Amino acid sequence: MTDADLDAYIDASAKLLGLTIDPVWKDAVRANLAVTVRMGAIVAAFPLPDEAEPAPVFTA
């Protein structure tokens, strides 16, 4: 994942979500997003069955 890839994602997401990202903030947002992507890959790499239930339990 390059900085350009992340910037493209940030620009598209910001437009979709109605978020304004001042150019001065961009580097910090990209740095945070890069960490998030890395954390996401760590979690995604763990095999879980389709039947695995999420942790919170809703009681009707």
Next chain:
Amino acid sequence: MTDLAWQSATETAAAIAAGTLTAQAATEAALTRIAAHDGILNAFTDIVGARALAKAAAIDADRAAGRPLGALAGVPFAVKNLFDVAGLPTRAGSAINRERPAARRDAVLIARLEAAGAILIGALNMGEYAYDFTGENSHDGPSRNPHDTTRMTGGSSGGSGGAVAGGLVPLALGSDTNGSIRVPASLCGLFGLKPTFGRLPRTRTFPFVSSLDHLGPLARCTADLAAAYDAMQGHDPDDPFCADRPIEPVSASLNAGIAGLRIARAGGYFRANLMPESANATDRVCQALTIDREVDIPEAARARAAAYLITTAEGAALHFDRLRARPADFDPDTRDRLLAGAMVPAAMVVQAQKFRRWYREAVLRLFESVDAIIAPATPCSAPLLGQKTFVLDGTEMPLRANMGIFTQPISFIGLPVAAVPVAGPMPVAVQVIAPPWREDIALRIARYLEVTGACVAQIPGE
């Protein structure tokens, strides 16, 4: 005369019950200390002096009339400013929330402490919306570490750490989503309790991550932690995550010792990324407990990653409208993390919640063969204010996100933890981790470490 600044909450309550101290004198002394020292420490954002003195007068009148006093009668305390305090807007460290109407009622935990006789003195500085481990805040200025005011208190309950370690009040409440009680307890050298997830109601506090938010006390001794915790227990239906469990007091068993408890040290993940002071503090606690066994908390790094994802995504969802409407009004450090959090794909968050259940079951299996686990609380003692990175095991890392690497995998599944301080040039704490709903075990071990002298909340400058 005893220096009231360093008198514990339970000592203060005992002196007031015995008639050797009045609640008014205890309250006035706290207000005087705050006026003298908070200009530097910057722990308080709000003082409720008139309210506190009125409450003190009522307690002194109760005693004079022979009416029974609560366990914390006359004890000054303060709360992180994400707790609702009647008459104040609940700012939660932000500028934006100051525009909210004043809270009409106190948070449930404030009401419970006051029902036990404690006296609310004010609200405490914190990182904006609780998304930090530093205690820094661009709106209110940083809370400063009483042991070295050029250093961080840790966060996000930074004012809670500074107020108690600085001798302003003996007891403070904080919140802990990923470590925000345990990190300031570590950097300020305090005892802290993060109870089991769902134990204490969060009703009328400003949230951060509903899936992970906990509340709890910080104090300079275990007896105070236990007394405050006992006074705050009990179900509240207005917090849907609050467990409907009976009150399980811990004060009576605090001195039960550690005989028969199987205690192990966390290995693997918890042995790496440690600066010498944190490694030494953990060694010292393990030696005091004569631990000869190590356990591996499985997949702790992945647990930390999953906690990170849930936090950033849920936190961003909470603040989404504000992020769209007025991003420039946020603390820049918080805003940039939340903007990135708003862009997290749902699949990542759902996978993190699925992993959370797997991890919970795996860790609970560990507790079939041990009763408690010892682990470091922070990678290091207090960094300098403004410091952005630190070097762990030869790698430079962002400090703000990585101070919680040892706390996050534990709160991720809601385990109760007592943070226990080890003295040094700058203090640093260690986590005593117990199975769910066994705060009593964590506090018994903390008490043992306290009475044997291995752990102490050192007074600044001593």
